[in-house]
Amino acid sequence: MASNVSRLLDVSRVRLLADGYLLKMPESEGYHDGTLYHQDFPGNPVDRSSFLTVWIALHDMVAEQGTMRFYNRSHRLGVLGQVFADGVDLRTRCPALKENDLSAPLQLRAGDATIHHSLAVHGAPPNRTSKPRWAYNMLYMDAQSRYTMSPGMFPEGVSLAPFALFDHSMFPMLPVGNSGDEP
Ligand SMILES: O=C(O)CCC(=O)C(=O)O
Numbered sequence: 001m002a003s004n005v006s007r008l009l010d011v012s013r014v015r016l017l018a019d020g021y022l023l024k025m026p027e028s029e030g031y032h033d034g035t036l037y038h039q040d041f042p043g044n045p046v047d048r049s050s051f052l053t054v055w056i057a058l059h060d061m062v063a064e065q066g067t068m069r070f071y072n073r074s075h076r077l078g079v080l081g082q083v084f085a086d087g088v089d090l091r092t093r094c095p096a097l098k099e100n101d102l103s104a105p106l107q108l109r110a111g112d113a114t115i116h117h118s119l120a121v122h123g124a125p126p127n128r129t130s131k132p133r134w135a136y137n138m139l140y141m142d143a144q145s146r147y148t149m150s151p152g153m154f155p156e157g158v159s160l161a162p163f164a165l166f167d168h169s170m171f172p173m174l175p176v177g178n179s180g181d182e183p
Pocket of ligand 1: 035055122
């Protein structure tokens with residue numbers, strides 16, 4: 001995975017920035033609504049606007065379970081701002097996002113993955129089925145990225161100096177092969 005990410009980012013070394021399980025409960029149970037359309041960059045304390053999120057379906061899932069959708073080419077629109085503070089998603093804030101540029105709803109098999117750029121606008125509808133939706137995601141960054149201290153996703157108890165490299169076991173440097181395999 002790290003080798004493929006290094007090729008996509010065009011960098012020689014990559015670190016894991018974060019990973020986690022993503023549970024979207026059925027909307028009918030009242031625990032979760034859709035995922036606001038957002039970019040990942042404003043929610044992470046990283047000084048590079050190019051990092052990648054790999055999202056893996058942990059079971060077969062239909063689009064009605066709330067699979068993600070992406071605005072094609074939206075990574076070219078620049079940094080569009082944080083959405084989770086005021087709950088106003090980027091489709092409302094940014095008229096340049098056109099409905100016909102939205103990717104089709106995805107039906108996925110267990111193990112299928114999507115990869116998106118940290119500036120790609122993406123979101124997901126609520127899970128309108130009766131079954132929970134489980135996914136696992138991993139964020140990979142250029143190993144030369146530096147810590148900006150901006151609020152966002154960051155592990156509790158880890159302390160880095162401003163603009164330090166992410167030189168900590170929570171952000172492992174990953175082996176990058178040079179086998180030339182296709183991503
Ligand atoms: O799983 C979701 O619905 C959203 C996940 C997401 O925004 C991400 O992986 O960047």
